[in-house]
Amino acid sequence: MLQIHNNLTRQKEEFKPLDANNVRMYVCGMTVYDMCHIGHARVLVVFDVIYRYLCEVYGKDHVTYVRNITDIDDKIIARANENGENFNALTGRFIEEMHHDSDALGILSPNQEPRATMYMAQIIEMVQTLVDKGFAYAADNGDVYYAVSKFEKYGELSGKHIEDLRAGERVAVEDAKKDPLDFVLWKAAKPDEPSWDSPWGKGRPGWHIECSAMSTECLGHNFDIHGGGMDLQFPHHENEIAQSEAATGEKFANVWMHNGFVRIDDEKMSKSLGNFFTIREVTKKYDPEVLRYFILTSHYRSPLNYSDKQLDTAKAALTTLYTALRGVEITAPDSRDTEYHQRVCNAMDDDFNTAEVLPVLFDLAKQVNRYKDSNEEKAKYFAALLSDIASMIGLLGQDPEAFLRGGSSVRGGDEGVSADEIDALIEQRNQARIAKDWAESDRIRDELKAQGVVLEDSGGVTSWRRE
RNA sequence: GGCGAGGUAGCAGAAAGGCUAUGCAAGUGAUUGCAAAUCACUCUAAUGUCGGUUCGAAUCCGAUCCUCGCCUCCA
Numbered sequence: 001m002l003q004i005h006n007n008l009t010r011q012k013e014e015f016k017p018l019d020a021n022n023v024r025m026y027v028c029g030m031t032v033y034d035m036c037h038i039g040h041a042r043v044l045v046v047f048d049v050i051y052r053y054l055c056e057v058y059g060k061d062h063v064t065y066v067r068n069i070t071d072i073d074d075k076i077i078a079r080a081n082e083n084g085e086n087f088n089a090l091t092g093r094f095i096e097e098m099h100h101d102s103d104a105l106g107i108l109s110p111n112q113e114p115r116a117t118m119y120m121a122q123i124i125e126m127v128q129t130l131v132d133k134g135f136a137y138a139a140d141n142g143d144v145y146y147a148v149s150k151f152e153k154y155g156e157l158s159g160k161h162i163e164d165l166r167a168g169e170r171v172a173v174e175d176a177k178k179d180p181l182d183f184v185l186w187k188a189a190k191p192d193e194p195s196w197d198s199p200w201g202k203g204r205p206g207w208h209i210e211c212s213a214m215s216t217e218c219l220g221h222n223f224d225i226h227g228g229g230m231d232l233q234f235p236h237h238e239n240e241i242a243q244s245e246a247a248t249g250e251k252f253a254n255v256w257m258h259n260g261f262v263r264i265d266d267e268k269m270s271k272s273l274g275n276f277f278t279i280r281e282v283t284k285k286y287d288p289e290v291l292r293y294f295i296l297t298s299h300y301r302s303p304l305n306y307s308d309k310q311l312d313t314a315k316a317a318l319t320t321l322y323t324a325l326r327g328v329e330i331t332a333p334d335s336r337d338t339e340y341h342q343r344v345c346n347a348m349d350d351d352f353n354t355a356e357v358l359p360v361l362f363d364l365a366k367q368v369n370r371y372k373d374s375n376e377e378k379a380k381y382f383a384a385l386l387s388d389i390a391s392m393i394g395l396l397g398q399d400p401e402a403f404l405r406g407g408s409s410v411r412g413g414d415e416g417v418s419a420d421e422i423d424a425l426i427e428q429r430n431q432a433r434i435a436k437d438w439a440e441s442d443r444i445r446d447e448l449k450a451q452g453v454v455l456e457d458s459g460g461v462t463s464w465r466r467e
Numbered sequence: 468g469g470c471g472a473g474g475u476a477g478c479a480g481a482a483a484g485g486c487u488a489u490g491c492a493a494g495u496g497a498u499u500g501c502a503a504a505u506c507a508c509u510c511u512a513a514u515g516u517c518g519g520u521u522c523g524a525a526u527c528c529g530a531u532c533c534u535c536g537c538c539u540c541c542a
Contacts, residue, residue, distance in 0.1 A: 010471090027542095028542075029542085030542075031540090031541080031542095036542090037542085039541085039542050040542055041542090042542065043542040044542085046542095073540085074540075075540075075541095155470095158470075158471085158537075158538080159470055159471070160469080160470060160537090160538070161469080161470085163469090164468090164469045164470070164538080165469085165538070207540085228542065229541080229542030230472090230536070230537075230542075231536080231537070231540095231541055231542065232541080232542070233471095233537070234470095234537060234538065235537095235538085235539090236541090258542090259542070260472085260536090261535090261536070261542080262542085263535080263536095266534070266535065267535085268535080268536070268541090269542095270540095270541055270542085271540085271541065272539090272540070272541060273541095294479095297479070297480060297481095297489095297490075298479080298480060298481085299480085299481075301472085302472085302473080302480085303472085303473080303535065303536080305479085307479095309478075309479085309491095310478085310479065310491095312491080313478075313479065313490070313491045313492090314479095314490085314491090316490080316491055316492095317489095317490050317491070320490080320491095320504095323504065323505085324505090347481095353481075353482090355480060355481050355482095355488095355489080356481060356482075356488080356489085358480095358481090358489065358490070359481085359488060359489040359490085360489095361489095362489065362490070363489095366505095366506085369504090369505055369506070370505085370506065372505080373505090433500080436500075438500055438501070441500085441501090442500095442501070442502080445501095445502075445503090449503095454503065454504090455502085455503070456502090456503050456504045456505095457499075457502085457503075457504085458498095458499090458503080458504055458505070463504090465504095
C-alpha cells in the first residue's frame, strides 16, 4: 500500500488515485534562462523516481507525468536583452541544455512537457474566467490581478493566514493593486517586450497562472499529484490552488509533494544566493550517475548537503556495485516475486524511501560477489536481480566497464593514458609477472596508479578502472 | 514577528516504544608474489539538553538550546 506525505494535510496518507487507469502527476519544472544546477537535478531525480514507482505499481501505460517549462518571464526577458538575443532563441537553447542534463542523469521523459508560450489561449481563457467570476480585476495600468481576499481557502497549503501575511508584508505596495497580497495574472507589456494579444491589451502571463492553465489543460481540473521544490509551496502553489479552484469550482490537486533543498554549508543553494553548482560543472568531475546516487541517499523531503566529499562517497558506493556486476552476463532480468523486490516495494511504499532501497542493492551485490568464482549460474541470477532492482530507481543502467573506466580525467576531457596504452602496459606487466620480475611488475602498476588507473588481478585476469 | 522542518556513530544517512540499517572511513582474518578487488568477522551512539509517561524510549509527552526553510524571484 503506497503511502505519500501530503503537504496539503501535512501527513502521510494512503495514495488513492482518482483513476487507477490513469494516475496523473504534474511537476513544476524549470524556468529556462540558464543552465540547470544541482537543485534542479534533485527535482528531476526525485520525481523521476516517483514516476518510475508509480509506473511499477499502476503500469507504465496508466501514469501520466507532466513537467512544464516556463519559457516566458522577467528573468528570461532580462537575460535575452543582456545577450541581445531573441527570447525564443534563448529559451530554445536552454531547453536543449536541460534535456542534455536530464538525459545524463537518467531521467525518463515526462509524457508531456508543456511550454507556457504554447498555452497562451488557455492562460488567457482562465484569466478571463477569473475576471468573470469576480476573483480577478483589471487594474488601470493594464495588469490583471487576482483578489486574494475573494478566495476563502487562501493559505490552506502553506498554513499561512491572510492576517499574518499582511503583518509580515515587506513588499512595497504597487499602486495598481487593491490589496498588497494580490498577485498578477496578466502583465501589460512594456515597450519592446514580447507580448501576446489579450482582452486587456498586449501583455504576458504571470508565472502562477501558467502552471494552473497548463496542468488543467493537460490533466483535467482535478488530478492526483502536484509536485515541485519546497520553495514553491508559497506563494506559487498556494496561488495555483486559488486560481484553479476559483476558475473550475473543483478541487485542484489531491496530493501536494515538495522536495527538500540542496544546501551548501547548511545554506540553501540558489541562484539568488549565488552559491550554486551547475549539473554540467559537477558532471565534469563525476559520472552523472554519481550525482543521481547521491540524491537518492537521503529522503526526498530532507535537506541534502552537497560537498565533494559526499560525491566521493557516492562514487565509491557505485563503484562497489558496478564492480560486482563487472564480468557477469546479465540475462533476462525479472525480480518480481523475490524478497528483494518486496523489500524495495516496502521501502518505496513508505513515502518513496529511496535510502532504504540502497541496502537491498548491496545485499544483492554481495551475493553476486560470493558466487562469482564458484557458481556462475547463481552469480548471473543475482546480477540479473541486482540490475533489475536498481533500474526501479534508475541506477546501474550503464555498462559496468564503461562506468569503472570513466574516471574524472576522462570526464574532464583529458583522458591521460588511453585504454590501448593501459592494455599494452598490462600485457607488459603480465610478462614480467610470468618471469616473476616483481620489481618491473610493481613499477608498471605504480606508474598507472600515478595516472589514476587502478589494476585489479582477480580470477586470473587483470582488469582496470579509473579513480 | 508568523508558519514549518530538523538535531542519530569519524562522515553521510535510514529505521524506530524492546529485535543487525546501509554506504564511506577504520581494524582483524582469508585470499594475493605484494597489492587491489572480494569474502568472513570486528568496531564506534547511552540517538542535542533537562524532565515526564512506560516493565522498557533514540522512538510518546513537556520544557529548553541549536540549525535550517518559507513569509520576495527561486527546484
